[in-house]
Amino acid sequence: MAEEYTKAKIMEMRKKHIGPSCKVFFANDPIKIVRARGQYMFDEKEARYLDCINNVAHVGHSHPEVTKAALKQMELLNTNSRFLHDNLVRYAECLTSTLPEKLSVCYFVNSGSEANDLALRLARQYTGHQDVITLDHAYHGHVTSLIDISPYKFHQLGKDAQKEYIHVAPPPDTYRGKYREDHPDPASAYAKEVDYIIKKAHQNKRQIAAFIAESMQSCGGQIIPPAGYFQKVSEFVHKAGGVFIADEVQVGFGRVGKHFWSFQLQGEDFVPDIVTMGKPIGNGHPMSCVVTTKEIAEAFGATGMEYFNTFGGNPVSCAIGLAVLDIIEKEDLRGNATTVGNYLTELLIEQKQKHPLIGDIRGVGLFVGVDLVKDRLLRTPATAEAQYIIYKLKEKRILLSADGPHRNVLKFKPPMCFNKEDAKLVVDEIDQCLTALEKAIGIQSNAGLHEKNPAKRKVHHENSGSTNTKDEETCSSNLQDSNPNDNACRQSNGLHPESPTVTRKRIRT
Amino acid sequence: MAEEYTKAKIMEMRKKHIGPSCKVFFANDPIKIVRARGQYMFDEKEARYLDCINNVAHVGHSHPEVTKAALKQMELLNTNSRFLHDNLVRYAECLTSTLPEKLSVCYFVNSGSEANDLALRLARQYTGHQDVITLDHAYHGHVTSLIDISPYKFHQLGKDAQKEYIHVAPPPDTYRGKYREDHPDPASAYAKEVDYIIKKAHQNKRQIAAFIAESMQSCGGQIIPPAGYFQKVSEFVHKAGGVFIADEVQVGFGRVGKHFWSFQLQGEDFVPDIVTMGKPIGNGHPMSCVVTTKEIAEAFGATGMEYFNTFGGNPVSCAIGLAVLDIIEKEDLRGNATTVGNYLTELLIEQKQKHPLIGDIRGVGLFVGVDLVKDRLLRTPATAEAQYIIYKLKEKRILLSADGPHRNVLKFKPPMCFNKEDAKLVVDEIDQCLTALEKAIGIQSNAGLHEKNPAKRKVHHENSGSTNTKDEETCSSNLQDSNPNDNACRQSNGLHPESPTVTRKRIRT
Structure with a gap:
């Protein structure tokens, strides 16, 4: 079937014929996807998106x-x-x-x-x-x-x-x-x-x-x-x-x-x-x-x-x-989930040492969360920052989401064929985003930060099935203490058009 | 995929792995269907069934x-x-x-x-x-x-x-x-x-x-x-x-x-x-x-x-x-529903003139009900008789069902490609069933019966969109007045193994 409608036309038709409670991702500039294969989705201009979120396409899109x-x-x-x-x-x-x-x-x-x-x-x-x-x-x-x-x-x-x-x-x-x-x-x-x-x-x-x-x-x-x-x-x-x-x-x-x-x-x-x-x-x-x-x-x-x-x-x-x-x-997708999941988690833990905005990394296999905080001690959810990152990643053609009651948890649940290169790519981009973000809001990305109250954190290591404890890094960040948006949990990530604007505004102040 | 399980094996596996609330049609001798096309379904021995009931396969099976x-x-x-x-x-x-x-x-x-x-x-x-x-x-x-x-x-x-x-x-x-x-x-x-x-x-x-x-x-x-x-x-x-x-x-x-x-x-x-x-x-x-x-x-x-x-x-x-x-x-399936539906209704109305067991014919297009009664005046639901007919038709490889609170209404809702030959075939078989049934229970099939209280009945004529009134035939049948099974409505037709035995027993007495 020929692809015939522009994005603007689709949005106009959705407005007329689809219930307004049915939201789109990134409502201010939604994505039109016309084909997908494995862990990649392609828009109407053949631009390739790395899919880190579609757990429904479990064995890979269009298998x-x-x-x-x-x-x-x-x-x-x-x-x-x-x-x-x-x-x-x-x-x-x-x-x-x-x-x-x-x-x-x-x-x-x-x-x-x-x-x-x-x-x-x-x-x-x-x-x-x-x-x-x-x-x-x-x-x-x-x-x-x-x-x-x-x-x-x-x-x-x-x-x-x-x-x-x-x-x-x-x-x-x-x-x-x-x-x-x-x-x-x-x-x-x-x-x-x-x-x-x-x-x-x-x-x-x-x-x-x-x-x-x-x-x-x-x-x-x-x-x-x-x-x-x-x-x-x-x-x-x-x-x-x-x-x-x-x-x-x-x-x-x-x-x-x-x-x-x-x-x-x-x-x-x-x-x-x-x-x-x-x-x-x-x-x-x-x-x-x-x-x-x-x-x-x-x-x-x-x-x-x-x-x-x-x-x-x-x-x-x-x-x-x-x-x-x-x-x-x-295709040994469970084996892949273990190998790639562990690799992804390790890369993210490295990022945590570098970026005070990362409060917690938790996950098993290809189900991983990155809990962003404004303050590691208070664990204040960094909601706007999480939204900023998923919008920035979208510009880089990486699909990630943020969820949880404070919408501050970056959420990985990709198709199970997700590979190490994909993991490296997304973590590198997150690194860049966090570096820019921390610079913009005036805190220093640093590998030598120390938590005031270092607690044991559990990270599942799936090759052994056991759990290892790792010391957390601490910091006394000078992040501005903007109130977490309590209503934020009421809307799924990227699902309301105001987010990016609000986020950017907040970050620029 | 090779057809590998016998019916007995499937029933055994269903007993083990499928909730007992999930019933099969004709539980005492269920049907294994391996392929279907249009209004016909084929069992594992390539026997062809005429499908009068599957309204889900709307434009025909496996279109x-x-x-x-x-x-x-x-x-x-x-x-x-x-x-x-x-x-x-x-x-x-x-x-x-x-x-x-x-x-x-x-x-x-x-x-x-x-x-x-x-x-x-x-x-x-x-x-x-x-x-x-x-x-x-x-x-x-x-x-x-x-x-x-x-x-x-x-x-x-x-x-x-x-x-x-x-x-x-x-x-x-x-x-x-x-x-x-x-x-x-x-x-x-x-x-x-x-x-x-x-x-x-x-x-x-x-x-x-x-x-x-x-x-x-x-x-x-x-x-x-x-x-x-x-x-x-x-x-x-x-x-x-x-x-x-x-x-x-x-x-x-x-x-x-x-x-x-x-x-x-x-x-x-x-x-x-x-x-x-x-x-x-x-x-x-x-x-x-x-x-x-x-x-x-x-x-x-x-x-x-x-x-x-x-x-x-x-x-x-x-x-x-x-x-x-x-x-x-x-495929003008709405046109077909009108033409074939009207034809089916006409054939059934003819049957009504012949068989006292038929109390009412009602329907529009390819949605038709035949309300069976033990007594046209009292309109006593002929539940067992309806069950007998659907089991008899199954032997003739015609799939029909009975529903309604008394499970006495023969229910047509076939794929929309159902044709006049199909209609003729099923009505001829119903005619034979009713003749045999009426003979067995000692009432006479007759075209000259008169209702004691003839009332106007509405039958939709879909070619005109208007409704015509037709006089109903009456009878004072000598059908035995077996109590309608009030619990019958609690089980869908053909969905419990006891039906045919009970029915036959009742009819033979």
Whole structure:
């Protein structure tokens, strides 16, 4: 199909025909992409962008094996799962083989939102309870029931938006949260917060159906829970008659390298009761899955109510899902995530020694966050600076995003074929941006800075699976203390036109 | 991919890996389909089935133009709508051009469920109200918020399952409902029921956000609302500050022939505030859409909360959607729906004159229902007989289903390329089934039967767009009065293994 509309024309047509709540990246000068391959996207002028953010294009944009699998099946048959078909059962078998044995029953759906909604339905039916514990800053999807459990969203709706059957626990963030890296046992401390919530709910005659958390918080700011946290939470939740839902929509399918699922970072002794999957599962094809135990599935089935999902588990979706699993294996994308992820993290740690604006580097495999701060001691989020960097990188044709409640965390989640050269390129550019930025706002890039209160930081080393502690550098920076924009978390990065202007203005003052 | 599993093996694997709530058609002897083309599906032994039920394969199974469009776009790019792309705006423009002008703003999502959930979010945000009026027996989707508005589903969950913010209105069924074809103005009478509900809600300090209805009830039993009903309901709902949501997930995209959308059967003076689309939109590709007015979209956008749907509106889905619109036009599938639908209806009306078991024929275009009754006067639903027929037809390799609250309505909703030969074939087989059935249960097939209380029946004649009245035949049948299985409506047709045995037993006694 010929590319026929200018960017201005597309924006005009979007204004007329697309809901204004549907934002574009870099709204003041959005990008028109016409083709993509691997980790590269190309605009209408054939300019190449390095893609550090599209975790949906998991095995690489427009992977020919995915296209081939889709074509082959589309030519034959695409119908619903009320007819028997090889693909459905073959795929269910392959997918569950990546999981601990007790997670054996699949429900195929069309999106992460459908998956998380169904997970809640399963949990509520199985437990007979209603209440859900969710983490602060969590985002679990866009349907009504999920806005309810997504503080990232419902906080925007005013003070009364939190439903009485939803309880918000502090995210297990050891950099910016309640219990930090200097706490002797943050896993237990954060888990006890959940236990406290349960006890309070019981006092109010409420009953817990589920605890839900992303295995690593993505929109919440690339938060990696301390190992052991999920086990302890699970124990408390089970004792209360609830179930544990691990949301792997953003972080599953080998992104963390060593493991296929991010919840496995917690240790082999942890198995959730329900796992939800999404984004990368079909490399962009709309599909999703919920996997649970036989017991939960049987309780859900015992009502006699059919669960029918028109498109879920159709032969084309399953063929694509199978192709994605196959490519992850054949191209050793988990190995690549480990190697390149470690390399990227090392490069970023070097940058941290040089740039006071970098407060924290955290990540596993190809899921890495760079937490920017105005002040390393106070850990004041450097929101405007993060926005400035992603806009500057865009000019350099590198796509990166900033997220978290303060929108100050640079967020890497590239296609899994991202390589060392890509990592070097983006880190070099970030280096240049930070140098310019620090110069502009009058602080010195320096490798010899020292934190006043040096704390042990954990960085996952995925080749060993163990965690090493590294001393943090400290600084007493003279960054101006502009107030972090509390409303900033209400808009995803690059999604409102004012950002670059505001940012530049602030930086120039 | 080689077809490798036997049906027994697939069933065994499904038992292990697929949730038991996910049923198969004809569970005692399910069908394995390996390929399909047009209105025909083929099993693993190359046996051909005539497909009278798969409304998702709208332009015909495995349509080569749909496959071609998907392939071409998949090879280039599949990404999210935060990047600019021609396909999104071109598709939005084409799709809205099929609708009245005020329905101009699209939200692209992945399923009918996502569409209806978003419609509720739009309605609630726009009106500031919470309550929803839905029709009895309605089914609007499988996510939590939609189970709430689907009596077809929530009635199965016990007496307390109806939420206080949900109000159930009687479906505008002029054959089996409160106001029938002999009522002077059933449209007004049914609309007044909605007004009554609104008034009662107001007395209880509740406020109406929306009235939602399928433009023709599908699971509810192929119910065609009397013309004028939607206008009158809309007036009452608007007066109460609510909006009108037309659910076209099952019945849109030209199925009714003369019109592109089923709500247009109500007359040109009716325009809903929100329209939801699904199933046929992508010929099986998981996609869906909500279309609404600028005012509602702006109110939804005014919260500042982004609406991001990962897969919704991706370039591949839009390319497929465009191909479907194109094929409907190029192959004159609406013309075909009118011609073949009228022919099918005429053949069925002939059968009605012959078979006392047929109580009512109703339909428009290729959306036709045959309401089977044990007694034409009492209109007692012939549930077991309907089940017997669909099982018998399956043996003849014809796929038909039975639905409605009593599961006694034979339901035609075939791919839109269904032709006159197909219609003749299925009606001839139904004729044979009914003859055998009537003989077995001791009533006479007869063309000279007369109803005791002959009432005027409306049958839409789509070539003229007008409605003609036809006298109904009457009979005082001597069918045994076996109790209709009230629980039957709780399971979709052919979806539980006991049906055929029970049916045959009942019929043989």
